[in-house]
Amino acid sequence: MKNFILTIGIAASSMLVLAGCTKDPLDNMSEEESRIYITNHDSTAAFSSYSTFSVADSVAVIDNNKLSEKSLSDVDAAFIAAVKKQLQDRGYTLVAKDADPDLGININRIYNTYSGIVSYPDYWGGYPGIWDPWYWGYPGYGYYWPGFYGVYSIKEGALSIDALDLKNADKDNKIHGVWNGLIRGSGIFRPGAGDSQIKALFDQSPYFKRS
Numbered sequence: 001m002k003n004f005i006l007t008i009g010i011a012a013s014s015m016l017v018l019a020g021c022t023k024d025p026l027d028n029m030s031e032e033e034s035r036i037y038i039t040n041h042d043s044t045a046a047f048s049s050y051s052t053f054s055v056a057d058s059v060a061v062i063d064n065n066k067l068s069e070k071s072l073s074d075v076d077a078a079f080i081a082a083v084k085k086q087l088q089d090r091g092y093t094l095v096a097k098d099a100d101p102d103l104g105i106n107i108n109r110i111y112n113t114y115s116g117i118v119s120y121p122d123y124w125g126g127y128p129g130i131w132d133p134w135y136w137g138y139p140g141y142g143y144y145w146p147g148f149y150g151v152y153s154i155k156e157g158a159l160s161i162d163a164l165d166l167k168n169a170d171k172d173n174k175i176h177g178v179w180n181g182l183i184r185g186s187g188i189f190r191p192g193a194g195d196s197q198i199k200a201l202f203d204q205s206p207y208f209k210r211s
Contacts, residue, residue, distance in 0.1 A: 009037045009204045035185030035197065039205050045178040047208050050102035050167060052095045053087050055080055060108045071109070075189050079107055082198035083161060090202070091210025102167040103178075108160040109189070115153045159183040161201070163208075179208060 059076040061068040083105060084094055095101050163179035181201040187193060202208060 005041055005043050007039045007204055009039075009200075031185070031187030031190070032193075032196070035183060035188065035200075037197075037201050037204055038182040038184070039180065039201065040182075041179045041205065041207070042176070045165065047178070048211050050092065050165075051210060052093045052099070052101045053103040053105055053163075054095055054097040054099070054101035055084055055105040056097075056107060060106065061111070062108055063111045064113060075191055075194065076107075076109075078191070078194035079159065079198065082194045083107060085195075086198055086202040090208060100166070102165075104164040104166045104175075106162045106164065108162070110158045110160055111155060113153055113155045115151065118150045118152055156184075157188060159188050159197070161198075179205065181205070 057080075058070040058072045059079065061071050087103075087105070088094060092103070097104070159182070161181040162177055165176045165178045169175045181204075183197055183201060188197065
C-alpha cells in the first residue's frame with residue numbers, strides 16, 4: 001500500500017511576520033513572503049533507485065480543471081530549466097524522452113476562477129443616521145434606493161510539478177506519481193522568479209536525490 005506524505009512550507013520571513021504583533025501582517029508581506037510551498041511524495045518510493053529523468057518540453061496550462069494549451073513562454077522555459085538544474089544537482093542525469101528515462105517530469109500552470117454575487121439590499125434603509133432627510137430640507141421624508149448587486153470574479157494561479165515513475169510503469173500497466181510540488185501565492189509567474197521558487201520547493205524535499 002502506498003502512503004503519501006504531505007509537507008507544507010512558507011518563507012521563513014513570513015513566519016516571523018505572522019508571529020508578530022502587527023494589526024494586519026498580511027499587508028506588509030512581499031510577493032516572495034506570500035508564497036506557500038506544498039510537496040507530496042510516495043513514502044514507499046526509493047528515490048535513489050532512479051538515475052535518469054526527462055522533462056516535458058512545454059508547460060501544460062490547466063484552466064478550471066481543463067487542459068487549455070501547452071505553453072513555452074519565457075517564464076515557462078525558465079521553470080523547465082530550473083527543474084532540470086535542481087534534478088541534475090541531486091545526481092540525476094537528463095536524457096531525451098525517447099531514451100527510456102526513469103522519471104518523467106510534467107510542469108503545469110493551474111488556474112481556477114471563482115465567481116460570486118455581492119448584495120447590499122438594505123444598504124440605504126439600514127443607515128438612517130448617515131443619510132438624514134432633514135439635511136436636504138425634506139423633514140419627515142423617507143428615502144428609497146434599489147438594492148445594490150454585483151458579480152465578482154477571482155482568478156487564482158498555481159504552479160504544479162509532477163514526477164512520474166516511468167521505470168516501473170510496465171509492471172502493472174499504470175504510471176504512478178511519486179512526487180508532486182505545488183507553489184501558491186503572489187507573483188509566481190513573474191519573469192526572474194523561477195529559480196528561487198523551484199529551489200525552495202526542492203529544498204523542502206531532501207529525500208529526492210540520487211544518492
